[in-house]
Amino acid sequence: MNPPRFTFHRFWAIVLKEFIQMKRDRVTFGMMIGIPLMQLIIFGFAINADPKHLPAAIRSADQGPFARTLIVALKNSGYFNFVREAPTESEAQRLLQVGAVQFIINIPEDFSRRLLRGERPTVLIEADATDPAAVGPAVSATRALAESVFNRDLPGPLSRLRAKPGPVDFRIHAHYNPENITQYNIVPGLMGVVLTMTMVVITALAITRERERGTMENLLATPVRPFEVMTGKILPYIAVGYVQVTLILLAAHFIFHVPMDGSFMLLYGVSLFFIAANLAMGITFSTLAKNQLQAVQMAFFFFLPSILLSGFMFPFRGMPEWAQWIGTCLPNTHFLRIARGILLKGNGLAEIAPELWPLLLFLTVAMTVGVKRYRQTLD
Amino acid sequence: MAAHFPSAATDDFVIDVAGVTKRFGDKTVVNGINLQVRRGEIYGFLGPNGSGKTTFIRMLCGLLTPDAGTGTCLGYDVRTQQAEIKRHVGYMTQKFSYYEDLSIRENLDFIARIYAVPDRAAVVQKSLERLGLQNRSHQLAGQLSGGWKQRLALAACLIHSPQLLLLDEPTAGVDPKARREFWDHIHQLTADGLTVLITTHYMDEAERCHRLAYLAYGNLLTRGTLDEVLTTAKLSTWTVVGPNLRVLADQLRRQPGVEQVVAFGTTLHVSGRDAALLAAAIAQIRTPAHQWTQVRSGLEDVFISLMDEAQDNFS
Ligand SMILES: Nc1ncnc2c1ncn2[C@@H]1O[C@H](COP(=O)(O)OP(=O)(O)OP(=O)(O)O)[C@@H](O)[C@H]1O
Ligand SMILES: [Mg+2]
Numbered sequence: 001m002n003p004p005r006f007t008f009h010r011f012w013a014i015v016l017k018e019f020i021q022m023k024r025d026r027v028t029f030g031m032m033i034g035i036p037l038m039q040l041i042i043f044g045f046a047i048n049a050d051p052k053h054l055p056a057a058i059r060s061a062d063q064g065p066f067a068r069t070l071i072v073a074l075k076n077s078g079y080f081n082f083v084r085e086a087p088t089e090s091e092a093q094r095l096l097q098v099g100a101v102q103f104i105i106n107i108p109e110d111f112s113r114r115l116l117r118g119e120r121p122t123v124l125i126e127a128d129a130t131d132p133a134a135v136g137p138a139v140s141a142t143r144a145l146a147e148s149v150f151n152r153d154l155p156g157p158l159s160r161l162r163a164k165p166g167p168v169d170f171r172i173h174a175h176y177n178p179e180n181i182t183q184y185n186i187v188p189g190l191m192g193v194v195l196t197m198t199m200v201v202i203t204a205l206a207i208t209r210e211r212e213r214g215t216m217e218n219l220l221a222t223p224v225r226p227f228e229v230m231t232g233k234i235l236p237y238i239a240v241g242y243v244q245v246t247l248i249l250l251a252a253h254f255i256f257h258v259p260m261d262g263s264f265m266l267l268y269g270v271s272l273f274f275i276a277a278n279l280a281m282g283i284t285f286s287t288l289a290k291n292q293l294q295a296v297q298m299a300f301f302f303f304l305p306s307i308l309l310s311g312f313m314f315p316f317r318g319m320p321e322w323a324q325w326i327g328t329c330l331p332n333t334h335f336l337r338i339a340r341g342i343l344l345k346g347n348g349l350a351e352i353a354p355e356l357w358p359l360l361l362f363l364t365v366a367m368t369v370g371v372k373r374y375r376q377t378l379d
Numbered sequence: 380m381a382a383h384f385p386s387a388a389t390d391d392f393v394i395d396v397a398g399v400t401k402r403f404g405d406k407t408v409v410n411g412i413n414l415q416v417r418r419g420e421i422y423g424f425l426g427p428n429g430s431g432k433t434t435f436i437r438m439l440c441g442l443l444t445p446d447a448g449t450g451t452c453l454g455y456d457v458r459t460q461q462a463e464i465k466r467h468v469g470y471m472t473q474k475f476s477y478y479e480d481l482s483i484r485e486n487l488d489f490i491a492r493i494y495a496v497p498d499r500a501a502v503v504q505k506s507l508e509r510l511g512l513q514n515r516s517h518q519l520a521g522q523l524s525g526g527w528k529q530r531l532a533l534a535a536c537l538i539h540s541p542q543l544l545l546l547d548e549p550t551a552g553v554d555p556k557a558r559r560e561f562w563d564h565i566h567q568l569t570a571d572g573l574t575v576l577i578t579t580h581y582m583d584e585a586e587r588c589h590r591l592a593y594l595a596y597g598n599l600l601t602r603g604t605l606d607e608v609l610t611t612a613k614l615s616t617w618t619v620v621g622p623n624l625r626v627l628a629d630q631l632r633r634q635p636g637v638e639q640v641v642a643f644g645t646t647l648h649v650s651g652r653d654a655a656l657l658a659a660a661i662a663q664i665r666t667p668a669h670q671w672t673q674v675r676s677g678l679e680d681v682f683i684s685l686m687d688e689a690q691d692n693f694s
C-alpha cells in the first residue's frame with residue numbers, strides 16, 4: 001500500500017518554496033529579465049537594424065543621363081556608399097570576394113537606348129549575401145526605386161514607359177548564400193533562443209543546488225515524490241518564461257514592427273509546452289550533474305546546437321543533412337517554426353500541429369528521464 | 380544477542396532491526412547491527428567519528444538502502460516501506476539542511492505543507508512559540524547562529540508530530556544552557572510517547588539517555604542502560620592525587636595492564652581491563668606520597684577502552 005504518487009499539497013509546497021527562493025535570489029531573477037533584453041538588443045538591433053551605407057562598386061558602361069539619374073537615385077536611397085566607380089570586371093569580383101564591397105551594380109552599355117525603346121534594360125546587382133540580413137533591405141529598397149526613379153526624366157509621351165512593371169529590370173544575383181531570410185525572422189526566433197538559454201540553465205541548477213547545499217538530505221527524508229519535486233520546481237519558472245515571451249513580443253511589435261498575423265492566444269498556449277520542455281531538460285541535467293558547474297556546462301552544451309542548428313542562425317535547409325537531423329531533435333527548431341508561422345504567416349493550430357507534437361514528445365521524454373534519474377536515496 | 384522477538388512483543392519496539400549492514404565500495408561502514416528501541420525511550424547512539432552513526436540513521440529513515448539486514452521502524456519494513464516511515468519520522472540531520480534563503484517561518488511552513496499538517500498556520504505559530512522563535516520568525520535561516528539553527532531544525536522535524544525522532548548530533552556546538560533546555564524538551568516529548576534516537580559525543584548527554592549503544596568501526600560494541608554498560612565493560616579505574624603527577628603518569632604508562640592514564644585537573648584516572656594486572660602495576664609504583672582510590676569507571680573511560688579494544692580487533 002504505497003501512498004498516492006502525486007499529491008497536490010506536496011507539489012504546492014515546492015512551488016511556493018521555489019517562488020520565495022526566486023524572489024530572494026535577486027541576481028538570478030535580474031538575469032532572467034536582463035538576458036532577454038540584452039539579446040533583444042544584440043540580436044534585434046545588431047542583426048536586424050536596417051543596414052545603410054553599404055559599400056558598393058559601380059560598373060557603368062553607359063555615361064548617358066538616365067544612367068546618371070539611376071546612380072544618383074541609388075546614392076540618395078542611403079543604402080549604398082559607392083566606394084569605387086568603374087573598376088574592371090575582375091577587380092570588381094575581387095572586391096566582392098574580399099568583402100571590400102557588398103554590392104556591384106552593373107549598368108549595361110545600351111542602358112539609355114533600351115530604356116527609351118521600352119525594352120526594360122537589365123541592371124544586374126551582384127550582392128554578397130553571406131549575411132543576408134544585411135543585404136535584404138538594400139535589395140528591397142532598390143526594387144522599390146525602380147518604379148519611380150525616372151518619373152521626372154520620362155515626361156509626356158514617354159510616360160507610358162513608366163507603366164508597371166517599371167522601366168528598369170533589376171536583377172539580383174546573390175553570391176555565397178542564396179537563402180533569403182527576411183529580417184522579421186530574427187525576433188520571433190529570438191523568443192526560442194532566449195527561452196532555451198535561460199530556462200535550461202535555471203532548472204539545471206535546481207537539484208544540484210539542493211544537493212550541494214545539503215538541503216537534499218532533508219527533502220529526501222520527507223515523503224515528497226520525485227514527480228512532485230520536478231513539477232513543483234518547473235511551475236514557477238513557467239511564469240518567468242511567460243514574462244520573457246511577453247517582453248519579446250512587446251519589443252517585436254513596438255520596436256521592430258514585426259507583423260503579427262496570427263493568434264496571440266495560440267502562441268501563448270503553445271509556448272507553455274516549449275517552456276516546459278526546456279525546464280524538464282534542465283531538471284534532467286540537474287539529476288545527471290554532480291555539481292552546479294557541471295550542470296551549467298551541460299546546459300551550455302544543449303544551448304549551442306539550439307542556437308546554431310535550429311534555423312535561428314543559419315537557414316535550416318542550407319545545413320548538411322546530419323545537422324538537420326540534430327536540429328530536428330531540438331525543441332527550439334520546432335518552436336522557431338511555430339513562432340514564425342504564427343506571427344508572420346498567421347498560421348493556425350492545424351498548420352503548426354506537425355511542429356507541436358515533437359515538442360510534446362520531447363517534454364515527455366525529458367520529464368521521464370528526469371523522474372527516473374532522480375534518486376530517492378543518498379546511495 | 381536475541382535478534383528475533385515474538386510478534387506480540389514487537390509492538391513495543393519502535394525500532395527493531397537485525398544484521399543491518401552498509402558498504403561503500405569495499406568498505407563496510409555499518410556491520411550487522413542489531414538494535415531494539417522501545418516506545419517512549421531516549422536511546423543514545425555513541426561512537427567515534429566515522430563509526431557509522433549517521434549512516435545507520437540514514438538507513439532507518441529510508442535515505443540509504445541497507446546492503447543486508449532486516450527489520451522494522453514503526454512497524455514498517457525498513458527495506459520496502461520507506462515512504463510510510465518517512466511520513467512518521469522526524470529526522471534532524473547532522474549538518475543543518477533547511478533552506479538558508481527562507482525565513483524561519485517559511486521553512487516551518489514549507490515542511491508543514493509537505494506533510495499536509497492540518498491547521499497549518501496555527502501549528503507553525505505554536506511551534507515558533509514553543510521554541511522561543513516567534514520574535515525571529517522573519518529572520519532568514521542563513522543568518523541564524525549555530526544554536527538557533529539547531530532550534531529551528533528541531534522545531535521543523537517536530538512539526539508533523541512524528542512518532543519517532545532521529546537526531547544526529549543535535550547539540551554539537553550548542554552552549555550548556557541551551558543544551559540543558561534542549562534535553563529538558565526531549566524528556567518532555569518522550570513523556571508524551573515520542574521515541575528518540577539521538578547521537579552525541581557528550582558524556583553528560585549520554586547519561587541522560589534511557590539506553591545507550593556504542594558503535595566503533597561499524598560494529599555495535601555494547602548496549603544497554605548506563606549501569607549495564609558500565610558493569611559489562613569490566614573496566615577497573617583508580618584515581619590518584621599527589622605531587623609530580625606528570626612523572627607518575629609517564630611511569631604508569633609504561634606498566635603492563637595500564638591502558639588509560641588521563642589527567643583531570645589535579646587528579647589522574649588510571650584504568651585497565653584486567654583488574655588484577657592493574658592492581659599489581661599500581662602496587663609496584665605506589666608510594667605514600669600519593670593517595671590512591673579505586674572508583675567506579677566513568678562512561679568516557681569505558682568508551683575509550685571499548686574503542687581501543689575495537690581498534691585491536693577490527694583495524
Ligand atoms: N556516501 C558515502 N560514500 C562513501 N563513504 C561514505 C559515505 N557516507 C559515509 N561514508 C563513510 O562511512 C563512514 C561512516 O560515516 P558516518 O558519517 O556514518 O560516521 P559518523 O559515525 O556519523 O561520524 P561523525 O561522528 O563524524 O558524524 C566514514 O568513514 C565515511 O567516510
Ligand atoms: Mg555523523
